[in-house]
Every structure is written in structure tokens, then in C-alpha cells.
Amino acid sequence: xxxxxxxxxxTRIGIFSGSSVSGVWxxxxxxxxxxxxxxxxxxxxxxxWTTDEVVIDxxxxxxxxxxxxxxxxEVIDDTLALLGGTEIxxxxxVGAGAKRIRLKGLAMMGGITVKGPxxxxxxxAKK
Numbered sequence: 001x002x003x004x005x006x007x008x009x010x011t012r013i014g015i016f017s018g019s020s021v022s023g024v025w026x027x028x029x030x031x032x033x034x035x036x037x038x039x040x041x042x043x044x045x046x047x048x049w050t051t052d053e054v055v056i057d058x059x060x061x062x063x064x065x066x067x068x069x070x071x072x073x074e075v076i077d078d079t080l081a082l083l084g085g086t087e088i089x090x091x092x093x094v095g096a097g098a099k100r101i102r103l104k105g106l107a108m109m110g111g112i113t114v115k116g117p118x119x120x121x122x123x124x125a126k127k
Contacts, residue, residue, distance in 0.1 A: 014038030014063060022068075024048065031056045035063030035110060043068040044101075045117075053100040060084060060110030067101070067114045074100045075114050081107045090116035 009030040012019045015038050022043035029051045033040050036059075045068055058065050058079065069075065074094040079086045084107035091114065103112065 012040050012042075014040045022046070026050060027054055029054060033058045033060075033065050033105075035060045035065050037062045039064045039066070041066045041068075044073065045070045049099055052097070053102060055102045055104065058103055058105035058107075058112050060105075060107045060112050062108075063110045065110075065112045067112075069101065069114060069116055071117050072098055073116070074098050076100065076102045077114075078102060078104045079107060079112060080105075082109070084108050084110045084112075086112040086114075088114045090119060 008028050009032065010028050011032040011034070012021070013034045015034070015036045018039045018041070020041040022041070024046050025048070027044065027047045027049050031054065033056060069091065072094055073091065075088050075091050077086055077088055086103070086107050101114070103114070105112070
């Protein structure tokens with residue numbers, strides 16, 4: 001894939017600042033995210049997917065990246081953490097044909113977090 005092909009890739013950069021995308025937006029097949037002493041937040045819950053798999057090249061250096069995903073999205077973590085970390089929370093089991101996010105990149109003295117939907121608490125368990 002040609003990295004200059006803006007129809008199929010997008011770049012978001014947060015250097016000493018923040019960048020966020022939420023609501024209805026079109027997800028390209030490839031995203032590049034750079035958070036250097038800043039933050040990036042992407043919310044996929046209402047997003048329109050153009051392909052079944054999205055590759056996200058993520059670089060969090062002294063910064064953070066947070067992704068919010070809907071139920072039924074598979075997340076594959078191919079990142080490297082150096083004095084930082086990647087955390088995948090509350091993603092659900094998926095079946096054949098599910099949407100997929102493949103994370104690649106680096107968390108160095110920074111963090112990459114993926115959050116699935118909050119689980120509903122069992123009302124009977126409270127009684």
C-alpha cells in the first residue's frame with residue numbers, strides 16, 4: 001500500500017497536544033498515529049468501516065493513544081513496549097467475518113490502550 005495514498009490511509013499527530021475522532025467517521029484501511037508528549041483518542045463505536053481489517057501503526061512516546069471499539073471487533077496486538085505498555089480491555093469473543101484492528105508500533109515511556117464496551121453487571125449478583 002502506498003503510504004501517500006490518502007484514500008486508503010490517514011495520519012493523526014499529537015505532539016504536546018491532543019487529537020481525537022469520535023461520532024460518525026469513515027475508517028480507512030490504514031492509520032498512522034503519533035503521540036509524542038501528547039494524546040490521541042479514536043472512537044470506533046459509530047465509525048463506518050471501509051474494510052474488514054484496519055492496520056494501525058501507533059507510536060506513543062511519552063504520550064498515549066486510546067482506542068474505543070464496539071462489541072465484536074477483534075484486536076490483534078503486534079506492538080513493542082519499552083518502559084511503556086499496551087493494554088487491551090473488555091474486547092469480546094468474535095466469530096468468523098468479524099471486524100479486526102491490527103495494532104503495530106511502539107509504546108516507549110507511553111501507553112496504548114484499547115477499550116471495548118463496558119460489560120453489564122448481572123443484576124442477580126447484586127442481590
